[in-house]
Amino acid sequence: MLELASVFANEWMKLMRRKRMWVAAVLGAFVVGLFALSTYHDHQEQLRYNSPSAWQQQVATLKQDIAQQKAQKMTDQTKAQIQADNQQIKSLQGQIAAYQNGNENWRQNVRDEITQTKQDEKMAAAEHDSTTMSMDQGSLLRLNYQLAHDVPPLVPGEQSAYQEFTSFISVATQIFLPLLAVILVADMVSGETTSGTIKLLLIRPVSRFKILFGKWLASMAATAALTVAVCVALLLVGCGILGTGGAKLPELVGTRYTFVQQPQQSGQVVNTGPAQLDPVAHYAHTLILPEWQFVVYGILLTTLAMLVVATIAFLCSALFKSAMASTAVALGVVIIGGISVSFVHSKVVVALFPTHLNLFSNWTGALAEQLKMSVTLTTGLVVLAAWGIVCLIASLLYFTRKDVLNA
Amino acid sequence: MSVLTLEHVSKTIGRRLIVDDVNMAVEPGEVYGFLGPNGAGKTTTIRMIVGLIRPTKGSIRVMGHDISRDRRAALSHVGAIVENPETYSYLTARQNLVHYARLAGIPHAKRRIEEVVDLVGLTGRVDDKVKRYSLGMRQRLGVAQALLANPKLLVLDEPTNGLDPAGIREFREMIRNLAQGGMSVLVSSHLLSEIQMMCDRVAILKGGRIIAQRSVSSLVDGTASAAMIRVSNENAAVRVLKDRQWDAEVSAAHVIRVRTDGSAIPKLIRDLVRAEIDIYAVEPARESLEEAFLELTDDKLASSSSTPAGGVANA
Numbered sequence A: 001m002l003e004l005a006s007v008f009a010n011e012w013m014k015l016m017r018r019k020r021m022w023v024a025a026v027l028g029a030f031v032v033g034l035f036a037l038s039t040y041h042d043h044q045e046q047l048r049y050n051s052p053s054a055w056q057q058q059v060a061t062l063k064q065d066i067a068q069q070k071a072q073k074m075t076d077q078t079k080a081q082i083q084a085d086n087q088q089i090k091s092l093q094g095q096i097a098a099y100q101n102g103n104e105n106w107r108q109n110v111r112d113e114i115t116q117t118k119q120d121e122k123m124a125a126a127e128h129d130s131t132t133m134s135m136d137q138g139s140l141l142r143l144n145y146q147l148a149h150d151v152p153p154l155v156p157g158e159q160s161a162y163q164e165f166t167s168f169i170s171v172a173t174q175i176f177l178p179l180l181a182v183i184l185v186a187d188m189v190s191g192e193t194t195s196g197t198i199k200l201l202l203i204r205p206v207s208r209f210k211i212l213f214g215k216w217l218a219s220m221a222a223t224a225a226l227t228v229a230v231c232v233a234l235l236l237v238g239c240g241i242l243g244t245g246g247a248k249l250p251e252l253v254g255t256r257y258t259f260v261q262q263p264q265q266s267g268q269v270v271n272t273g274p275a276q277l278d279p280v281a282h283y284a285h286t287l288i289l290p291e292w293q294f295v296v297y298g299i300l301l302t303t304l305a306m307l308v309v310a311t312i313a314f315l316c317s318a319l320f321k322s323a324m325a326s327t328a329v330a331l332g333v334v335i336i337g338g339i340s341v342s343f344v345h346s347k348v349v350v351a352l353f354p355t356h357l358n359l360f361s362n363w364t365g366a367l368a369e370q371l372k373m374s375v376t377l378t379t380g381l382v383v384l385a386a387w388g389i390v391c392l393i394a395s396l397l398y399f400t401r402k403d404v405l406n407a
Numbered sequence B: 001m002s003v004l005t006l007e008h009v010s011k012t013i014g015r016r017l018i019v020d021d022v023n024m025a026v027e028p029g030e031v032y033g034f035l036g037p038n039g040a041g042k043t044t045t046i047r048m049i050v051g052l053i054r055p056t057k058g059s060i061r062v063m064g065h066d067i068s069r070d071r072r073a074a075l076s077h078v079g080a081i082v083e084n085p086e087t088y089s090y091l092t093a094r095q096n097l098v099h100y101a102r103l104a105g106i107p108h109a110k111r112r113i114e115e116v117v118d119l120v121g122l123t124g125r126v127d128d129k130v131k132r133y134s135l136g137m138r139q140r141l142g143v144a145q146a147l148l149a150n151p152k153l154l155v156l157d158e159p160t161n162g163l164d165p166a167g168i169r170e171f172r173e174m175i176r177n178l179a180q181g182g183m184s185v186l187v188s189s190h191l192l193s194e195i196q197m198m199c200d201r202v203a204i205l206k207g208g209r210i211i212a213q214r215s216v217s218s219l220v221d222g223t224a225s226a227a228m229i230r231v232s233n234e235n236a237a238v239r240v241l242k243d244r245q246w247d248a249e250v251s252a253a254h255v256i257r258v259r260t261d262g263s264a265i266p267k268l269i270r271d272l273v274r275a276e277i278d279i280y281a282v283e284p285a286r287e288s289l290e291e292a293f294l295e296l297t298d299d300k301l302a303s304s305s306s307t308p309a310g311g312v313a314n315a
């Protein structure tokens, strides 16, 4: 145990002083900067078209338009135009009034929406449209949660930093974060083989198993630290730009999905293409979390996924003698493999690790809907864990046996 | 008990037999030389001794502990340099030593690090990054890490590579001092003169086999067959001696070399004195180990190993 701690301390010391650490940190900062820029730009856009002052401006333009129309000869066309303009002004003024009333009558709005949704659901039930029914049930769960926990919806024009974060994460977990993990870890062993330092490392009275396991632990610690740091920075930047609104809004997780054939409507030409599958949600195991909690758990899940990516990179570093080769192969497997998985249309993708890197989508069911398969968070965790364990064991087996000849 | 024993050690890589049935033992306090031309299998044998590669056959024991079965106990008595002593260039020398001290489980690491740094003469530069070190300084750091755990057996693969002449002499003195302190040292080299000056015993390796193993003094004594005499007039001396049937020649200014065995030296001196040649010094001319080495190995090998400075170091 003490030996393992020594190995860990050593590996951590080396890791923190290598250039790669700084490359990864700078790239991480770059990713955060990218997110900040796009979020800021988006937000400005929202403010321009979707805020009370923007609406006021739109009202003014519409009024001008009416005045212009009135100045012209009255035809049916201009009349219709004026009427349309007036209606738009009314709705805009309604929006402005609602905004200025603050959230006083949001409850009423939510209640109205609930009634509406219930009607929808009944109609869908009459038509045996289980997809729409289940979607309505989901909406009802959300709306009722808002009433029960006193959570007003976002006001128009307001954006949730949490939602922006989760949508950015779906890209970040496919490319950016795995890239960081690979850069950090892919030469943990091969770097020492290339430089020859492995010889003086392996002639100590510490077993190779402990040396490699300590290296793996240090890799995991560094990957976890970097992933959490980048995620937290993303979230803070998001909150800094968009504010913390929407933190308590509900997010449904753990929903199970089944898939049904779209009912053939009578009288239509029989579809000869592949059967269209529609998702049906089942809420028996569903959990309703406030957004902030969802995001915190999600960051932990993302970290787990990145640990698996790092373990795969670690295996490459143990298998290849040259740091260049191991990094190239790890990048190939993780990045190119990750991208190509989205082109594979076969049930096999469920067993591939890149499918489950965005565990947020496993958890919300977005992945199940996308793959049209009943994939849950547990599926993702099991697949990732299997990849991680197999890679770790493979690297340990190989490394503890091999002759160190060419170093 | 021997500090290091190799019994019937062989190593096959692919289909090639690289080390062939090597048997040897290194005693406490002994400096043991490993001599052989390029590709003889010195580094391969050393890699097996320090557990970097597994022997295909045979057993290696350090202080009685088998290196494969009882690796930990065996390696806790070993300090080594294998080929070039690559250390972490992005760390300082001190950080490097702290790193190795942690793995060796050295109790008072701080003090011990100061000691070895002083010993190898790196004091004052120890907090520099290793990438700013010269080759010789890196060698010294390599020796420092090998000595760190105060090993019973020091294994050095071509340790004087990159040292300047003063550094080589210091190094030799250090090795002799360590051996006097009871440490056993296994040194490999293709610098024959070096082995001769440093070692008590030597094994000559050729094509993966030990073809001779004996003490350096016996190697030298067995073939000592000349006397070097410093005289006032070397030409006159040679003439006088040749007249009296000695096999003499001018060796350098005021120095002549006479082929003879030790027992005839008094008669030789008498002959010179009678001829009124002034004698300033007489010493036995030891034939160098190189000559012995060449005698022991065949022509092909001899020509490949007799290049000046013993060939090039392989990286």
Ligand SMILES: Nc1ncnc2c1ncn2[C@@H]1O[C@H](COP(=O)(O)OP(=O)(O)OP(=O)(O)O)[C@@H](O)[C@H]1O
Pocket: A405, A406, B013, B018, B036, B037, B038, B039, B040, B041, B042, B043, B044, B045, B190, B314
């Ligand atoms: N990785 C390897 N694979 C196959 N053969 C090897 C390998 N490494 C070394 N050899 C062979 O093993 C033999 C012995 O090599 P070794 O490095 O032990 O020689 P050496 O005595 O240390 O030589 P030098 O004086 O040049 O350092 C050589 O013939 C070499 O070609």
Ligand SMILES: [Mg+2]
Pocket: B042, B043, B044, B083, B157
């Ligand atoms: Mg060698």
